[in-house]
Each structure stands twice: as structure tokens, then as C-alpha cells.
Amino acid sequence: MDVVDVLKNTKKILFFGGAGTSTESGIPDFRSSGGLYSKAPEEWLSSTYLYHHTDEFYTFYKDNMLYPDAKPNAGHEILAKWEQEGRLLGVITQNIDGLHQLAGSKRVVELHGSVLRNYCDRCKKDFSLEDVLAQEGTPYCTECNGLIRPDVVLYGEMLNQQAIEEAAYLLSEAELLIVGGTSLVVYPAAGMLRYFGGEKIIMINKGATSYDGRADLVMRNGFVQDMQELDRLLRE
Numbered sequence: 707m708d709v710v711d712v713l714k715n716t717k718k719i720l721f722f723g724g725a726g727t728s729t730e731s732g733i734p735d736f737r738s739s740g741g742l743y744s745k746a747p748e749e750w751l752s753s754t755y756l757y758h759h760t761d762e763f764y765t766f767y768k769d770n771m772l773y774p775d776a777k778p779n780a781g782h783e784i785l786a787k788w789e790q791e792g793r794l795l796g797v798i799t800q801n802i803d804g805l806h807q808l809a810g811s812k813r814v815v816e817l818h819g820s821v822l823r824n825y826c827d828r829c830k831k832d833f834s835l836e837d838v839l840a841q842e843g844t845p846y847c848t849e850c851n852g853l854i855r856p857d858v859v860l861y862g863e864m865l866n867q868q869a870i871e872e873a874a875y876l877l878s879e880a881e882l883l884i885v886g887g888t889s890l891v892v893y894p895a896a897g898m899l900r901y902f903g904g905e906k907i908i909m910i911n912k913g914a915t916s917y918d919g920r921a922d923l924v925m926r927n928g929f930v931q932d933m934q935e936l937d938r939l940l941r942e
Contacts, residue, residue, distance in 0.1 A: 709906045709922035712882050713940050719793055720880035721785055722899065724800045726887025726911060727929045730779045733803055735887075752861035760853065764844045767856070771802075772821055774835060778809035781886070781933035786810035793940075795880055798873045800888060800895050802858045815873045817865055817895045819858035828852025865894060877901035884936070886910035887929050890917055908936070 713719070725735035749755055751771075756763045778786075786809040788794035796813030797806050804822045806814045824833040826847035833854050838845045845854040859865055877883070881904040888911065890896040899917065909921040910932045918924050925932040 709882070709908060710939050712906045713908075713936065714942075716881045717792055718795055718879060718881040718904070719788060719884065720795045720798070720876050720882070720902075721884045721886060722798045722877075722888070723806075723886045723929075724888025724890075724892075727781060727799070728776070728779075728801055728803055728805055729887070730781070730928065730930050731773075731776045731803075731805055733773045733776050733805075748861055753863050756855060756860060761844050768839070772835065772839065773803065774839065776803060776805060778805045779930050781929040782806055782809035782811070784933045784937045787937075789813065796876050798876060798898070800892060802856075813876075815869050815876065817859070817869050817873060817898070819856070819866070821856050821858060823857035824854050825857060826850060826852040827855050870898070873898050874901040878903040880904050882906045882908070884908045884910065885915075885917060885921075886932070888915070889913060890915045 729735050750763065750766050782805050785794060785797055785806065789796070789811055796815065797811050798815045798817065799806055800817050802816065802818050802821050804820050822835050824835065824838050825831065826833070826849070829847060829850045829852055831847055831849050833845070838854060846852065847854055877898060878901050880902060883902050883904060883906070885899070885907065888896070890899070907917065907921045908923045908925065909915060909918055910925045910929060912926055912928060925935070927935070
């Protein structure tokens, strides 16, 4: 059975995505020309930088990492539709923007957390993105004046164990894996693909990846266009 037949017939599709899924929603990626790391080194998004250069961290973070007005694109919406139709097991994402959930996806494993969730580093009180944006500069807890930090995995921090376990389970259950918008160079997240228990892989990425040779179908037109093409093939 070829990859298109599996796409049409399986109820166990899994999507694993990265920054390239959100660029068509107006959120820049990290490593392409003009991406985030053309503006600053990785260390600026590290836990060390947060706690030792807190004001500088938040200046960069608020200017470059937060896009509260971003909306899901057609690719996000197709994945949500597939889940509603019982075709998609879920989404594993390296993104922190919450766009999959905003599009209607229910089972989303956020390997790197979310900017929509924030908490006081001292008393653990929860804060929304709106709470963070309402304060100029570095945000502090309204209860204990502790530092509010985003619930995201910064460089130098470990992935959430529950997220790892859920992602590994979904990968082991999937029959078809669609990998989209990621160069697969960020570890340990990229290493999660070793848990994939199925046979068919579709790669969606404008640039080459280390998994292209293992893929049954490689698509290079962009997340939205390629997801629309897969949706068309599925319904033929």
C-alpha cells in the first residue's frame, strides 16, 4: 500500500510540526534567513539569560516572541478538521504559539510549552499572556512580587516529562507520520521521531532535512499549500 492509500484509509495519522507551520500566520521562524536567530544568539532565550539578564530577556522576548494577534492558517485548520473526522490521532508541536488549539485541535502535545501560559516563579500563581503584556518591561507577580516567567522550555532546560511520554505514545500508535515545518535539528525534540512505530512518512518542509531519505513523500511548497494538497488527495 503506497503512502497516498494509507493517507486515505488510516485513522491513525499523526502530525509533528515546527516553526514553519506558523510562518504563514505571520510568526517568523528561527533559522531561516531573516529568522529569529538573525537578530540574536540562542543564549538570549536561555534560562541563564532570563535569570541573570532579566530585563534584557523580556525586552527581546516581548519584541520578538509574542504575536497575540496571530491567527491559525489553513494548514492548522485542516489538521483540526482531520481530528474531528477521526483521522488524526493528534498533533505534536515544537511551537509555543497555541495556534493549533486556536484552530480547534484538541489533542496537542506542546513539547516546548506555550507563551499563553505564565506563572510566578515564587508562588506559582498562573498568569495569562494578557497579564504579561499589561505590564511594561519585566512582569512581576501581583500577589508576591515574584518574577513571572513563561511556561516555555528555554535553552538549558529539560522537556516536560509528561509531554515526552504522551508524544512517545502517539508516535508508537501512528501508522502515518506527517512532519511539517521543521528542520529536525533541535534536540531532544527532533529525537522523538525514533518512537514512530508506523511505516509511512510524509515530509513537508521548504528545506532539506535529515529525514528526507526515509520519507515516502517529500513536499516543498509550504505548509498551507502542501496540507491543502494532502487534504485533496485524501478526499479523491
